[in-house]
Amino acid sequence: KQEVTQIPAALSVPEGENLVLNCSFTDSAIYNLQWFRQDPGKGLTSLLLIQSSQREQTSGRLNASLDKSSGRSTLYIAASQPGDSATYLCAVRYDYKLSFGAGTTVTVRA
Amino acid sequence: GAVVSQHPSWVICKSGTSVKIECRSLDFQATTMFWYRQFPKQSLMLMATSNEGSKATYEQGVEKDKFLINHASLTLSTLTVTSAHPEDSSFYICSPFTHEQYFGPGTRLTVT
Numbered sequence: 001k002q003e004v005t006q007i008p009a010a011l012s013v014p015e016g017e018n019l020v021l022n023c024s025f026t027d028s029a030i031y032n033l034q035w036f037r038q039d040p041g042k043g044l045t046s047l048l049l050i051q052s053s054q055r056e057q058t059s060g061r062l063n064a065s066l067d068k069s070s071g072r073s074t075l076y077i078a079a080s081q082p083g084d085s086a087t088y089l090c091a092v093r094y095d096y097k098l099s100f101g102a103g104t105t106v107t108v109r110a
Numbered sequence: 111g112a113v114v115s116q117h118p119s120w121v122i123c124k125s126g127t128s129v130k131i132e133c134r135s136l137d138f139q140a141t142t143m144f145w146y147r148q149f150p151k152q153s154l155m156l157m158a159t160s161n162e163g164s165k166a167t168y169e170q171g172v173e174k175d176k177f178l179i180n181h182a183s184l185t186l187s188t189l190t191v192t193s194a195h196p197e198d199s200s201f202y203i204c205s206p207f208t209h210e211q212y213f214g215p216g217t218r219l220t221v222t
Contacts, residue, residue, distance in 0.1 A: 044213040
């Protein structure tokens, strides 16, 4: 069974600071890993998708790395803004299903 | 990416009644639909996988007779919570199976 862990559970930073969110998974036999953003009471917005053969993906201020052999992914958000405040979830696809971490709740203070 | 809608966005019902949640894939033909449940401050838990025209596959611990899933067409899947109880209060989210997973906006169910 795939277990996904996200550390820290919560993070509060001043505006402008870089964010580092960690995700680890127990079974390295994954097809891909996806990072999502969830605002309170809302659905999920896909941020980045990393294929199992890739090492990283970038989109604007977001960069995600993947080390499949060690079962880790890191999401970097550069120059954080108050609008980045949300819960960030990572999910790994194994078999055909997605297995989610519990998320990291980020607060960016103005 | 795939555009997914859910209706209703929130619903309050009395204990013992049934509630139907609709999930529509607006620009994508979804052969397979995932249904998730999310309790407050917890992550998403997969409830079941439905395939168009066939019976849904339920995850361990999910009562198939309580959570009825119908996937009658490639653009519509429904989840019916039967004889709802307060412990069924949760956030229900659907997601069609695509390479990059997209999710509906969710339905907040409160059972009083």
